[in-house]
Amino acid sequence: MKRxxxxxxxxxLCAPAAAQAPGDVASDLPAGVAEDSITVSSDYRGxxxxxxxxxxxxxxxxxxxxxxxxxxxxAVVMQKRRVLGLxxxxxxxxxxEAPTFFxxxxxxxxxxxxxxxxxxxYQLDPAASAQLETSTGDTDPSAYRAALVRLRRGQGxxxxxxxxxxxxxxxxLTMYQGGLFRAVVRLPxxxxxxxxxxxxxxxxxxxxxxxxxxxxxxxxxxxERRIHDLAxxxxxxxxxxxxxxxxxxxxVAAFLFxxx
Amino acid sequence: xxxxxxxxxxxxxxxxxxxxGGVGFVSGLVGVGGGFIMTPALMFMGVPAPVAVATGASQxxxxxxxxxxxxxxxxxxxxxxxxxxxxxxxxxxxxxxWLFERLLRLGQLDLIVSLLYLLLLASVGxxxxxxxxxxxxxxxVQGVSILRRPIKTMAxxxxxxxxxxxxxxxxxxxxxxxxxxxxxxxxxxxxxGGGFILIPAMIYLLRMPTNVVIGTSLFNVLITTSLIxxxxxxxxxxxxxxLAGLLMLGGVIGAQMGVRLGAGLKGETIxxxxxxLLLAASAKFLWDLVIPPTEHYVxxxxxx
Numbered sequence: 258m259k260r261x262x263x264x265x266x267x268x269x270l271c272a273p274a275a276a277q278a279p280g281d282v283a284s285d286l287p288a289g290v291a292e293d294s295i296t297v298s299s300d301y302r303g304x305x306x307x308x309x310x311x312x313x314x315x316x317x318x319x320x321x322x323x324x325x326x327x328x329x330x331x332a333v334v335m336q337k338r339r340v341l342g343l344x345x346x347x348x349x350x351x352x353x354e355a356p357t358f359f360x361x362x363x364x365x366x367x368x369x370x371x372x373x374x375x376x377x378x379y380q381l382d383p384a385a386s387a388q389l390e391t392s393t394g395d396t397d398p399s400a401y402r403a404a405l406v407r408l409r410r411g412q413g414x415x416x417x418x419x420x421x422x423x424x425x426x427x428x429x430l431t432m433y434q435g436g437l438f439r440a441v442v443r444l445p446x447x448x449x450x451x452x453x454x455x456x457x458x459x460x461x462x463x464x465x466x467x468x469x470x471x472x473x474x475x476x477x478x479x480x481e482r483r484i485h486d487l488a489x490x491x492x493x494x495x496x497x498x499x500x501x502x503x504x505x506x507x508x509v510a511a512f513l514f515x516x517x
Numbered sequence: 518x519x520x521x522x523x524x525x526x527x528x529x530x531x532x533x534x535x536x537x538g539g540v541g542f543v544s545g546l547v548g549v550g551g552g553f554i555m556t557p558a559l560m561f562m563g564v565p566a567p568v569a570v571a572t573g574a575s576q577x578x579x580x581x582x583x584x585x586x587x588x589x590x591x592x593x594x595x596x597x598x599x600x601x602x603x604x605x606x607x608x609x610x611x612x613x614x615w616l617f618e619r620l621l622r623l624g625q626l627d628l629i630v631s632l633l634y635l636l637l638l639a640s641v642g643x644x645x646x647x648x649x650x651x652x653x654x655x656x657x658v659q660g661v662s663i664l665r666r667p668i669k670t671m672a673x674x675x676x677x678x679x680x681x682x683x684x685x686x687x688x689x690x691x692x693x694x695x696x697x698x699x700x701x702x703x704x705x706x707x708x709x710g711g712g713f714i715l716i717p718a719m720i721y722l723l724r725m726p727t728n729v730v731i732g733t734s735l736f737n738v739l740i741t742t743s744l745i746x747x748x749x750x751x752x753x754x755x756x757x758x759x760l761a762g763l764l765m766l767g768g769v770i771g772a773q774m775g776v777r778l779g780a781g782l783k784g785e786t787i788x789x790x791x792x793x794l795l796l797a798a799s800a801k802f803l804w805d806l807v808i809p810p811t812e813h814y815v816x817x818x819x820x821x
């Protein structure tokens with residue numbers, strides 16, 4: 258209970274956070290994240306994103322959906338084909354936009370909260386968030402869309418929860434008394450390091466009532482940051498540096514070898 | 518555990534050190550570079566193939582530089598031949614990096630790397646086993662008897678001949694250039710140094726005396742792998758400095774231990790065991806390509 262009180266106090270502080278509600282929807286849903294910036298150092302092994310919020314409806318009507326989204330990037334899905342007895346990749350289908358991380362949490366199954374159209378419109382599940390590139394030829398894109406979701410789910414990059422966190426799950430959404438809710442998502446170490454968003458939605462009778470967007474930044478710090486910055490900003494110097502390190506290591510080895 | 522900044526994954530430091538130390542140990546024991554064991558070992562550990570290939574090259578550069586330091590003291594590097602091989606190697610590895618980048622974009626890199634490794638490990642493993650077998654039977658390896666015959670090869674008949682005083686040769690520049698080109702290309706795509714292909718080729722094809730072969734090959738390997746590291750950093754940004762450091766550390770320590778232990782062991786026994794291991798690894802590559810996959814779709818076109 259103490260944690261909840263702390264969360265409430267925290268919410269009071271972060272309630273005026275900038276809201277980016279879709280279209281005509283209200284943005285009076287108080288919500289916040291436990292950490293709005295996550296740092297990646299050399300001991301990084303993934304982290305957790307915790308979203309707190311309160312259902313503004315005094316009688317607690319409605320359903321809460323929380324979506325944690327990573328940046329969208331293009332993706333290619335290929336199908337394995339048998340060529341001369343070997344399984345090789347073929348028939349690529351390109352997605353111009355696909356979330357690199359996507360976790361959707363709700364207090365009960367999403368399909369019973371929102372209609373299929375709403376799920377598609379507000380991009381509430383990973384399949385709805387993947388945009389196909391226009392020309393797919395004669396291949397059936399739905400199988401590829403499903404495969405994209407299945408593969409990324411297998412990598413822990415796409416997650417779906419429709420109940421509170423249990424010991425065998427990595428995340429979940431729990432409702433408390435007074436309309437308070439808490440959503441926890443495990444961010445695996447392979448999730449991209451970038452700008453994320455936590456979007457909180459209030460649905461009532463299948464209609465979106467209110468929404469709130471909170472930015473979460475994930476960034477490298479310390480040596481991790483320096484190495485990555487070098488590698489992306491001055492790749493040539495970075496390469497020369499690696500070669501120099503190699504030469505130094507080789508020289509030290511030869512020196513030690515002569516001594517013994 | 519340590520988080521790799523380029524591979525974007527955490528790895529177990531101890532495991533990487535153990536693997537690189539083990540590979541270094543084997544290479545010290547047998548006298549091969551070890552890139553062709555290190556790169557697949559990294560891939561089996563879950564490091565993305567592009568990162569494994571590009572980062573492996575930096576470790577090979579370290580090993581070959583330490584080898585050269587020892588060889589130059591013994592004056593066993595044919596610099597002129599080394600330069601010629603390296604010119605071919607520079608063009609070859611540049612083309613290799615370009616091809617690597619194309620294949621990565623097409624989503625076919627994994628297939629090509631697997632196929633090349635399958636062929637390479639199978640043939641090297643077979644040769645090692647055969648050598649061990651002949652040694653065990655007390656016979657001479659066929660190649661050695663060929664070496665003693667003063668046959669003129671292609672290298673002696675082609676035009677643009679050049680004198681190589683250190684090797685005592687007067688041969689065409691085309692075979693060394695072509696050899697360097699081929700090895701450089703393979704090195705860029707597979708993350709190998711190529712010494713174990715280059716050395717037999719120098720002996721049997723170019724007829725170089727054995728005492729300069731190792732040093733000269735090391736020189737060529739150093740030049741091409743250094744260039745590959747720089748080019749891969751610039752073109753694909755898949756060189757992981759942290760992983761490279763760990764590999765160098767483990768590889769160097771392992772190699773020293775291997776060299777010392779190797780002095781007291783029978784070479785043919787080691788080669789026999791290693792040959793069998795390589796054949797088993799190539800069988801694994803074949804198995805993965807032949808069995809029907811449980812998941813018929815793959816993500817492609819990038820590091821994912």
